[in-house]
Amino acid sequence: MGFILKRLINSIFLSFGIAIVVFLLLRILPSVSFSDIYLNPRLSEEMIRRIKSAYGLDEPISIQFLNWLKEIITGNLGFSFIYRKPVINCIMESLSSTLTIGIPALVFSFGVGILIGIQSARNRGKLIDRITTSSLLVLYSIPSFWLGIILILLFSYTFRLFPPSGLHSFNFNELNFFEKIFDLLRHIFLPALTLGTPPMAAIARFTRNTMLKVLSQTYIKTAIAKGLDQKTIFYRHILPNALLPVITLFWALSSNFLCRFNSD
Template sequence: MTGYILRRLLLMIPTLLGVIVITFGVIQFVPGGPVQQYLIESRVAAGGSGADSGGGTYRGGQGVDPKRLEEIKALYGFDKPPLERLTQMLGRFARFDLGQSFFQNKSVWALIVEKLPVSLSLGLWTFLISYAIAVPLGVAKAVRAGSRFDLWTSLLVLVGYAIPGFVLGVALLVIFGGQLQWFPLRGLTSSNWEELSWGARIVDYLWHITLPVTAMVLGSFAITAILTKNSFLEEIRKQYVLTARAKGLKDRQVLWKHVFRNALIPIVTGFPAAFIGAFFTGSLLIETLFSLDGLGLLSYESVIRRDYPVVLGTLYFFTLIGLLTKLVSDLCYVWVDPRVKFD
């Protein structure tokens, strides 16, 4: 086991390196880099626009003093060759230094720590509610396999899975946020949240998070529900279940004492991936739609503004978390089922 873990940890290095190098290479060919973004913002701040006043086309660094342009490039490190910049960045990443944002005057780590609570909040509620619905539903479907209940719930699960989360989010915003005005349209808390009592803060927080969590849950619990059903059906058909029933055990005892423990192995081992995936998967569109200042919105705005340290830093962070989560998921198979060996 120790050798397996060490091999997996060592394999993370070329994977991380490949992801960062490929992304860095793509960035070199993307038009409108940080220097151009700075020039556009400077012109807008000066009362002009990012477009040519005569022809209405973007001029880039045209008309800017060459000496000033070189100073701006040096400010963002673009006065150095790409290979040298890549080497310096990889050296920082090896020390877990993600660098400094070009436009927000903060370190990337500070931005991640600042935005992480919002994504954690969304992900935690999505994970808990999804599994709280999916596992009991999957067990009920397996016990009643082939019945009307199984048919109708399968239809509802597939419809929920087929509707993208952001489309459902738009519908929820229009109906419950716009027309009925039952829920707020944006934010995670009200503007006067600090002035509220603790009880009122909890109610206000739950009031704000209801719509985004609903939009994320309806699409995420479908796979878990179907997996639970199929896992239980597979176990129910095995010989040890027939033997337990032949000994006179009731169906409820067979289900919860024998089948349940074995059927949950593939579900429990998927906990780490589902737990982490709930924080990042699909959160970009939901956070943008509901104006929630989390990691998804941070990544989106960084790409739009060409804030490359934030783009590459968050990508490094997400990739590292994903690789570690995959390792933990694989190790869970051994912890849950001792029959599994990684020899």
Template sequence: MLAYSIRRLITALPTLFFGVSLTFFIIRLAPGDPTDRFLTPSMSPKIKAAITEKFGLNEPLPVQYMTWAKNVVLNFDFGKSFANGREASQVILDALPYTLLLSSLSLLFGVLLGLISGVYSALKAGTRTDRAITSFLLFFYSVPSFWLGLILLGIFSIELGWLPGSQISSIFHERLSFFGKIGDYASHLVLPVLTLGLTTAPVYGRFVRSSMVEVLNSDFIVSARARGLSERKVVFNYGLRNALLPLISILGTSFPALFSGAVIVEVIYSLPGMGRVMVDAALGRDYPVIMAASVVAFIAVIIGNLLADIGYAVADPRVRIGDSS
């Protein structure tokens, strides 16, 4: 397993290199100049040239790329943010925990909701209950996350006032007790987690339902029932474990969608995660921060796919990762 993981990480390096390189050239070839925010009509061309040189934008594009790549590979240095002068890597590291927390909680909620709805829908296949659950899942699958976020924000925060609608904590957060701080964080995360979880749960629910229906009609399930086993044991001990295999395989591959959804949700609820950082960096043409965020995103996708392969092998002993036979 360890040898396979190492091989997968090594073979993923060309993908990481190509994706990051493509991002580097795209953002620099896009219209606009990151120095415009520092200029005024009264500034002389010499001042503009000095600012451009300070940011290293006066060099030809291939030279800029080689300089950036050398600094990243040798020193893990993405450069300093054009906006505030901070190290771009530190800007991302400060925001990353919030995005990981939101993504993890949303993934847990989405998987649980999809698992419960998918299994129950499969057990009631062909009935009105099955059609109702399917309609519920299809509705949230088709709803854009930003639209759902705005609706939940308007209802539960603005109209009813039950939940906070922005930021990760209250202004009096530091005066709260330890458990009070946890409750404060939790209340601020309810709406973002609901928004992201409800839009991702249908994917898992539909996969679980189709897989569960197929498994429940398999010969080994018929044999288990013929042996006199209880329906509960047949469903959960025999059917569910086999039905979970497709779910495990899509967890890693669905991570990019979850990550991009977190970016949108963080902007809606003004959370201090990577979503807000990436949007601000894109609008301000902050190249170092954009590149640092892109590298983190590519690495997260690669790790997600690797974990999906490992999880599939753990869940199904018949699979032997890396076995050429």
């Protein structure tokens, strides 16, 4: 419990530090002015001054940061000058697509990656291990956009198994509950597979290396020397210790994984 609390406190300070750096960089680095990017060039200087004053952009940087931090804590993420609406609305509009495709892709990448990594480690040095390792390297190196095009050409236009685009069919509202679930699964299969395949390969290799590291530990050799059953050694000693770094990796990558998809 103390370890979790310590990591939580460290995360808070780290997030606060990142917020300060990003906020200052956006205002210190030389760039095009606010009025040139967001405002109509026909506006008068007086009108631009009033708009900046309304949003507190004429205040000192320190005051701007404190005001921004206060609004963030209270849940006000501000107004988007690009989309002309509150930022929270922009996030909520894309959140459903992010969760619908990002979570299945995340589950696929870790679920399949862990299973492949475990089997590869258990068959270390065999032909199947060499084939698996080489295949994972290829899958990890494939760009997602290229993999997506290949999957669309293969499964959408050649075999016509999955739709090439969209999150649901045109008659989605006319379907019953189970037909809607099936229709949604058909539409998100290819995007989730495309998004989850490269991370799956990386996670499989990471799991394999972790398993091999655990297998070389002294307590595993001692358990083997005592004559313990292989299943007991694997499920009680090897697997729990090998999955600890993988679980840590899951929490570290899950937010980045979903945020990257959301930005794409």
